[in-house]
Amino acid sequence: MKTFNIAVIPGDGVGQETVPAAWRVLELAGQLSNAFAVRSHVFDWSCAYFQRHGHMMPENGLDLLKPFDAIFLGAVGFPPVPDHVSLWGLLLPIRRGFDQYINLRPIKLLRGITSPLCGYHPGDIDFVVIRENTEGEYSNSGGRLRVGTPQEVVVQNSVFTRFGTERVIRYAFNLARASRQSLTSATKSNGINFSMPFWDEVFQEVGEEYPDVKQVLYHIDALAAYFVTRPQTFDVVVGSNLFGDILTDLGAAIQGSIGIAASANINPEGQYPSMFEPVHGSAPDIAGKGLANPIGQIWTAKLMVDHLGFPDVGANILEAIERALEKGHKTPDLGGTDSTQSVTEAVMTELRHLYPPL
Ligand SMILES: NC(=O)c1ccc[n+]([C@@H]2O[C@H](COP(=O)([O-])OP(=O)(O)OC[C@H]3O[C@@H](n4cnc5c(N)ncnc54)[C@H](O)[C@@H]3O)[C@@H](O)[C@H]2O)c1
Numbered sequence: 001m002k003t004f005n006i007a008v009i010p011g012d013g014v015g016q017e018t019v020p021a022a023w024r025v026l027e028l029a030g031q032l033s034n035a036f037a038v039r040s041h042v043f044d045w046s047c048a049y050f051q052r053h054g055h056m057m058p059e060n061g062l063d064l065l066k067p068f069d070a071i072f073l074g075a076v077g078f079p080p081v082p083d084h085v086s087l088w089g090l091l092l093p094i095r096r097g098f099d100q101y102i103n104l105r106p107i108k109l110l111r112g113i114t115s116p117l118c119g120y121h122p123g124d125i126d127f128v129v130i131r132e133n134t135e136g137e138y139s140n141s142g143g144r145l146r147v148g149t150p151q152e153v154v155v156q157n158s159v160f161t162r163f164g165t166e167r168v169i170r171y172a173f174n175l176a177r178a179s180r181q182s183l184t185s186a187t188k189s190n191g192i193n194f195s196m197p198f199w200d201e202v203f204q205e206v207g208e209e210y211p212d213v214k215q216v217l218y219h220i221d222a223l224a225a226y227f228v229t230r231p232q233t234f235d236v237v238v239g240s241n242l243f244g245d246i247l248t249d250l251g252a253a254i255q256g257s258i259g260i261a262a263s264a265n266i267n268p269e270g271q272y273p274s275m276f277e278p279v280h281g282s283a284p285d286i287a288g289k290g291l292a293n294p295i296g297q298i299w300t301a302k303l304m305v306d307h308l309g310f311p312d313v314g315a316n317i318l319e320a321i322e323r324a325l326e327k328g329h330k331t332p333d334l335g336g337t338d339s340t341q342s343v344t345e346a347v348m349t350e351l352r353h354l355y356p357p358l
């Protein structure tokens with residue numbers, strides 16, 4: 001039986017609660033299935049670490065993470081550390097340094113959950129957003145001059161490379177082809193007149209290799225509305241870094257709560273470890289109260305299990321989540337009265353039922 005070495009970074013706020021909770025489910029899934037074991041190495045990199053050391057992680061942080069089979073992270077960012085300092089000190093250097101150019105975020109209406117959109121039932125909404133994860137609007141290019149004066153000048157560049165655009169679009173096409181479904185591209189080539197016409201050209205060029213995949217192009221503003229008015233029509237959606245970021249909080253909302261949304265930062269070539277973290281952040285408004293929904297983190301663990309090569313076990317984790325939800329185990333963000341702990345226990349109980357003793 002293989003033992004996986006996982007770098008665990010709970011990070012800030014509710015990450016401190018959701019990561020240990022989901023880790024219990026992950027360990028149990030490995031034990032019950034007899035498929036794998038996990039060994040954790042916990043790193044305390046966070047805003048609290050920043051306040052002690054002046055940086056979010058040590059200078060050789062990526063070297064320390066490189067040998068691990070995967071990275072399991074909670075959330076990054078907490079006052080009083082400015083959000084751009086915490087994000088660019090920890091999360092974004094890992095995504096970019098480990099070339100995790102695919103950010104895969106499933107949007108699915110689970111059994112036991114009522115969408116805020118009327119008339120949708122579990123299974124009606126089921127698609128995946130592929131977010132470009134290393135460049136675009138998040139390119140760390142720009143600067144500020146004459147800060148704080150009336151003559152202040154601020155430049156923030158978006159950098160789109162042909163290589164980077166092609167590879168994320170190709171990944172999305174392959175995913176759509178594997179399920180014989182459509183691919184929707186998020187664009188804004190009317191207003192954003194250099195990068196987005198380029199994005200569309202690449203989408204069309206790569207698309208010529210996939211005549212079997214239905215190809216749809218929407219401006220991001222219209223697409224945002226369609227997420228609300230006809231979410232059942234989407235299979236795979238591909239977007240730039242910022243568009244994918246915004247669309248996936250919207251996607252989380254239509255599937256019931258940001259607290260259940262999962263995400264995988266993938267380096268498809270396996271040259272570097274991939275990183276698994278929920279879509280949500282540190283939720284300072286509810287942190288430390290035992291109210292955080294652990295399901296986003298547990299579903300994220302399922303994505304990690306899939307990635308490590310055990311999709312059957314991953315499927316059972318999701319099944320256990322849905323059974324627990326159907327029985328009404330919900331934290332306040334889903335309208336329930338459960339705690340982080342009791343939802344986690346409920347998922348573990350359902351998981352045990354899926355693996356009857358020999
Ligand atoms: N990938 C990440 O680590 C990540 C993602 C988003 C935001 N952030 C950071 O997190 C901090 C807070 O950002 P924000 O408020 O914009 O976004 P957020 O996702 O932390 O919170 C948005 C809302 O969702 C709720 N929420 C989030 N997670 C929840 C959970 N597990 N259960 C129940 N409710 C949950 C919060 O209570 C809040 O009302 C900032 O520092 C931000 O930079 C980090």
Ligand SMILES: O=C(O)C[C@@H](O)C(=O)O
Nearest residue numbers: 087091245278279280281
């Ligand atoms: O990528 C970001 O901007 C951070 C966070 O909002 C996320 O979606 O992971």
Ligand SMILES: [K+]
Nearest residue numbers: 074277278280
């Ligand atoms: K997160």
Ligand SMILES: [Mn+2]
Nearest residue numbers: 245246249279
């Ligand atoms: Mn986001």
